[in-house]
Amino acid sequence: MSEQIYSNSEVQLVVFKLGREEYSVSILQVQEIKRITDITRVPHTPDYIKGVINLRGSVLPVIDLKKRLNLPQQVITEDTRIIIVKVDELSVGMIVDAVSEVMTINQENIDSPDVVAGSVAASYLSGVGKLENRLLILLNLEEIIGIGQETKAI
Amino acid sequence: MDTNQYMGMFLEESREHLQTLNSCVLDLENDPDNLSVLSEIFRSAHTIKGMSATMGFTTIAELTHEMENILDLLRKGQLKASHDIIDTIFKCVDTLEQLVESVATNSESSVDSKPLITKLKALAKGEPVPTSVTNAEVKSVVEASSLVLSDTEIAIIQKARAQGMQAYEIQVSLREGCLLKSARSYMVMNALDEIGDVIKSVPAVEELEKENFTLSFQVVIVTGSEADKIQQTVLSISEIDKADVLPCVLPDEIHKQESTLKITEQPSKIQSEVEKTAVTTVSQPVVEKKNKSGQSVRVDIDKLDTLLNLVGELVINKTRLEQIGLTHKLTDLVETIEQMDRVTTDLQAVVMKVRMVPVGQVFNRFPRMVRDLSRDLNKEINLIIQGEETELDRTVIDEIGDPLVHLLRNSIDHGIEQPHEREEKGKNPIGEIRLIARHEGNNVIIMVEDDGKGINADVIKRKAVEKGLISQGEADAMDANEAVRLVFLPGFSTAAVVTDVSGRGVGMDAVKNKIESLGGMVDVETKVNEGSKFKIRLPLTLAIIQALLVKVSEEIYAIPLGSIDSTINIMPSEIKTVQNKEVILLRGQIIPIVRLANVLNIPETEQQEQQQEELFVVIVHIGEQRAGIIVDNLIGQQEIVIKSLGKLLAGIKIIAGATILGNGQVALILDIGSLIQ
Numbered sequence: 001m002s003e004q005i006y007s008n009s010e011v012q013l014v015v016f017k018l019g020r021e022e023y024s025v026s027i028l029q030v031q032e033i034k035r036i037t038d039i040t041r042v043p044h045t046p047d048y049i050k051g052v053i054n055l056r057g058s059v060l061p062v063i064d065l066k067k068r069l070n071l072p073q074q075v076i077t078e079d080t081r082i083i084i085v086k087v088d089e090l091s092v093g094m095i096v097d098a099v100s101e102v103m104t105i106n107q108e109n110i111d112s113p114d115v116v117a118g119s120v121a122a123s124y125l126s127g128v129g130k131l132e133n134r135l136l137i138l139l140n141l142e143e144i145i146g147i148g149q150e151t152k153a154i
Numbered sequence: 155m156d157t158n159q160y161m162g163m164f165l166e167e168s169r170e171h172l173q174t175l176n177s178c179v180l181d182l183e184n185d186p187d188n189l190s191v192l193s194e195i196f197r198s199a200h201t202i203k204g205m206s207a208t209m210g211f212t213t214i215a216e217l218t219h220e221m222e223n224i225l226d227l228l229r230k231g232q233l234k235a236s237h238d239i240i241d242t243i244f245k246c247v248d249t250l251e252q253l254v255e256s257v258a259t260n261s262e263s264s265v266d267s268k269p270l271i272t273k274l275k276a277l278a279k280g281e282p283v284p285t286s287v288t289n290a291e292v293k294s295v296v297e298a299s300s301l302v303l304s305d306t307e308i309a310i311i312q313k314a315r316a317q318g319m320q321a322y323e324i325q326v327s328l329r330e331g332c333l334l335k336s337a338r339s340y341m342v343m344n345a346l347d348e349i350g351d352v353i354k355s356v357p358a359v360e361e362l363e364k365e366n367f368t369l370s371f372q373v374v375i376v377t378g379s380e381a382d383k384i385q386q387t388v389l390s391i392s393e394i395d396k397a398d399v400l401p402c403v404l405p406d407e408i409h410k411q412e413s414t415l416k417i418t419e420q421p422s423k424i425q426s427e428v429e430k431t432a433v434t435t436v437s438q439p440v441v442e443k444k445n446k447s448g449q450s451v452r453v454d455i456d457k458l459d460t461l462l463n464l465v466g467e468l469v470i471n472k473t474r475l476e477q478i479g480l481t482h483k484l485t486d487l488v489e490t491i492e493q494m495d496r497v498t499t500d501l502q503a504v505v506m507k508v509r510m511v512p513v514g515q516v517f518n519r520f521p522r523m524v525r526d527l528s529r530d531l532n533k534e535i536n537l538i539i540q541g542e543e544t545e546l547d548r549t550v551i552d553e554i555g556d557p558l559v560h561l562l563r564n565s566i567d568h569g570i571e572q573p574h575e576r577e578e579k580g581k582n583p584i585g586e587i588r589l590i591a592r593h594e595g596n597n598v599i600i601m602v603e604d605d606g607k608g609i610n611a612d613v614i615k616r617k618a619v620e621k622g623l624i625s626q627g628e629a630d631a632m633d634a635n636e637a638v639r640l641v642f643l644p645g646f647s648t649a650a651v652v653t654d655v656s657g658r659g660v661g662m663d664a665v666k667n668k669i670e671s672l673g674g675m676v677d678v679e680t681k682v683n684e685g686s687k688f689k690i691r692l693p694l695t696l697a698i699i700q701a702l703l704v705k706v707s708e709e710i711y712a713i714p715l716g717s718i719d720s721t722i723n724i725m726p727s728e729i730k731t732v733q734n735k736e737v738i739l740l741r742g743q744i745i746p747i748v749r750l751a752n753v754l755n756i757p758e759t760e761q762q763e764q765q766q767e768e769l770f771v772v773i774v775h776i777g778e779q780r781a782g783i784i785v786d787n788l789i790g791q792q793e794i795v796i797k798s799l800g801k802l803l804a805g806i807k808i809i810a811g812a813t814i815l816g817n818g819q820v821a822l823i824l825d826i827g828s829l830i831q
Contacts (some may be wrong), residue, residue, distance in 0.1 A: 040822065042803060044805065045803060052799065052803070052822075058406070059797045061800060083226065092802060
C-alpha cells in the first residue's frame with residue numbers, strides 16, 4: 001500500500017532546458033533521449049514540425065519545441081537533444097536545448113498552469129512545479145502534439 | 155477461469171470457422187448429398203460450439219448447438235438439405251458472425267437468436283416451414299418419381315452408371331389441345347432414342363400409340379448426355395409444353411430416404427431446383443485446401459510487420475557498414491559484408507514471402523455475397539473463381555476487397571440481365587461471372603468478367619455530355635473504348651445515371667482511385683450483349699517498391715518506378731508556356747512541367763542559383779495523364795522499403811510515405827497522383 005501512496009503523491013519528471021527556462025515531462029511518457037541526427041524536412045507541414053527522423057527503422061516526426069511554444073530560436077549545440085515521447089501510441093521527437101536531470105517532485109508542489117496564463121499558450125502547459133528557487137514548467141504533450149483537442153488528460 | 159488471454163485465439167478461430175461454414179454451406183446447397191461437405195460443416199459448428207462454451211459465450215454455444223442438431227440429422231440422412239434448411243443455416247452463420255463480432259468489440263449484441271433457435275427446432279422435428287414454391291414443387295416431384303422400376307431396369311441403370319452414364323426420368327407434358335398426341339409421343343421417343351436408350355415409359359409405348367394417356371407421360375432414359383441437352387431435345391419438338399428432366403432415383407435409394415423422412419421432398423428435385431437458383435462456385439476441392447494448413451503456424455500480423463522492419467533495418471545497417479569498409483579501405487570488412495549481403499538479401503526475400511497471402515482470403519467471401527445478391531434481384535448467376543491461390547502481399551490484400559465488392563455488385567446489378575431477358579437474347583438464362591486472379595510478371599491481375607449486357611458506349615457518351623463531363627465534340631471524337639472508360643470519371647458515379655442507363659458507374663471512380671492508390675491500374679473491355687471485363691493490375695507488394703531517387707537542392711526524394719515513363723535532359727530554352735503554364739513538347743505531345751523545388755517549397759541554396767545548363771526531367775504518368783517533373787539530379791534506381799509517416803503527418807497530399815536510405819537518412823516518397831493534378 002505504501003507504494004500506492006508514494007506514486008500518487010509524487011511524480012518523476014525528465015527536466016530539460018529551452019532557452020533560460022526549465023521544462024519537464026513525466027518520465028512515463030519518455031521513450032528515450034537521442035542526440036540530434038539528420039532530420040528530413042517534410043513540405044506542407046506546420047512550421048513547428050521540424051521533419052522526420054529514422055529511429056531504428058521507424059520514421060518519426062520531430063517537433064521543434066521552441067517554435068511550438070513561441071520561444072526565441074537558438075542554434076543547435078553540443079547539448080541539443082531529441083526527446084522521444086510516446087502519447088496515445090504516437091511516438092514523437094521533441095528538440096530541446098539540453099536535458100538536465102530526472103527528478104521526483106511532490107504533487108502538492110505543482111500549481112495549475114493558470115498562474116502563467118498569457119505568457120505562453122497556456123493550453124500547452126499542465127502545471128508549474130515549484131522547487132526551492134527553481135520553477136519547472138510541466139508540458140501538456142497531448143496539446144503540443146496536437147491530438148489533445150478531445151481529451152485533456154491529467 | 156480467466157479466458158481473456160485466449161480471446162484473440164477464440165476470435166480468430168471463430169472467424170475462420172465461420173468463413174468455412176459460409177463456403178461449405180454454399181457447396182452443400184449445390185450438392186446436398188455431399189457427405190464430406192456436411193462433415194466439414196459439422197466439424198466447424200462443433201468447434202465453435204466447444205470454444206464458445208469454454209469461453210462462456212452461451213448465446214453462441216446455444217445457437218451452434220441447435221445448428222448441430224440439424225446438421226446431425228442431415229448427416230444421418232434423416233433430413234434433406236432443402237432450401238429452407240440451407241437458408242436457415244445461412245441465417246445462423248450470419249447471426250453467429252454478428253455475435254462473434256459483438257464479442258470482439260466487447261459490446262452487447264442486439265441480435266436475438268431465439269427465433270432462429272425456434273426455427274431450427276421446428277426443422278429438426280421435420281416440420282417444414284411452408285412456402286408456396288416448395289409445396290408446389292414437392293407435388294410434381296412425388297408424381298414424377300411414382301415410377302416403379304423392375305429389377306431388370308434397375309440392373310440396366312446400375313450398369314449404365316458404372317459406365318459413367320446417367321439415368322433420367324423425363325416428365326413430358328403436351329400442350330393442351332394437342333392434336334395427334336400419339337404422333338408427338340412417338341417423335342419424343344424417337345428423339346430420345348437418338349441421344350440414349352429409352353428403357354421404360356409410363357404409360358407403356360403401346361398405350362402411348364393408342365393415345366391412352368392424358369397430356370403427360372414419363373420416360374426413363376439411360377444416356378451420356380446432360381439433363382439440359384435432353385430437355386432441349388424434347389422441347390425442340392413442337393406442341394411440347396414442358397419437359398422436366400430429373401436424375402433417376404433407384405428404389406432402394408428412395409426407400410432409404412422415405413423411411414426416415416416424412417417431408418417427401420425428393421433429393422433429385424431439390425438438386426435441380428437448387429441448380430437453378432443457386433450460385434455455383436468452381437474452386438479447388440475442399441480437401442486439398444485443408445491439407446495445406448497442417449504444416450503452418452498462425453502468426454500475429456504485427457509481428458510480421460516488426461520482422462519486416464527489423465530486416466529493413468538490418469539491410470540499412472549493412473549498407474552503412476559497406477560504406478565504412480569502402481571509405482577506410484578495409485578489405486576484410488568488405489569481404490565479410492559481401493557474405494552478409496547474401497544472407498540479408500535472402501532473409502528479406504523470405505520475410506516478404508511470409509507476408510504473401512493467397513487472394514482466396516478475399517475471394518472466399520464473394521460466393522455468399524453473389525448468392526444473396528442474385529437471389530435478391532431474382533437473377534441466376536454462376537460465380538466462377540479461378541486462381542484463388544495467387545499470392546499478394548497482405549498490405550495489398552487488405553485494400554483490395556472493397557473495389558472488388560464494387561465491381562462484383564456492378565456486374566450482378568447492371569451487367570447480368572434478368573433470366574427472361576437473357577433467354578430472349580438467346581443466352582443461357584443463368585448468368586456467369588468470373589473472378590480470376592493470376593500472376594503476370596511482377597504484377598497480379600485480377601479480372602471481374604460477366605456475360606451480361608455490356609456497356610453501351612453511345613449511351614455512356616450521351617450521359618457524359620448531358621452531365622457536362624465532356625463536350626459534344628469530344629464525344630464525337632471518341633471511339634467506343636475511350637467512351638466506356640468514361641464510367642471511371644468522378645461525375646459518373648451518381649445514382650441517377652445508374653437507373654437511367656445500362657448503369658455501371660456506381661462508385662467506379664472510387665474503385666479507380668483505390669486501385670491507383672495501391673499503385674495499380676484498372677481497365678474495362680466490353681461488348682454490348684456479350685458482357686464486360688474489368689481488369690485490375692496490381693503490384694505484388696506495397697511494402698517494397700522500385701523507385702528512382704532524385705535530388706532537389708539538398709533533399710532527396712523517391713519517385714515510384716511504376717509511374718515513371720522515362721527521364722530526359724532538356725535545355726531551359728525548351729520550356730514553353732501555354733497560358734503561363736510551363737510545358738515541354740515531347741515526341742509531339744504537350745507535357746506540363748512541375749518544378750519540384752517550387753511545389754515542395756524547397757529552400758534555395760546558393761549553388762542552385764547559378765543557372766543550370768541542362769535540366770533533368772522525369773516524365774511520369776497516372777493513367778493517361780502525363781507530366782514532367784524537373785529535378786536537380788538523378789541519383790539512381792533502388793528498391794525501397796515504404797514506411798508510413800504516422801498519424802501526425804498523415805494528411806500531406808504530395809507525400810505518399812517515407813523510406814530510409816542506406817546512410818540512415820529518411821527520404822520522402824512522392825505521391826505522383828496528387829503531384830500532377
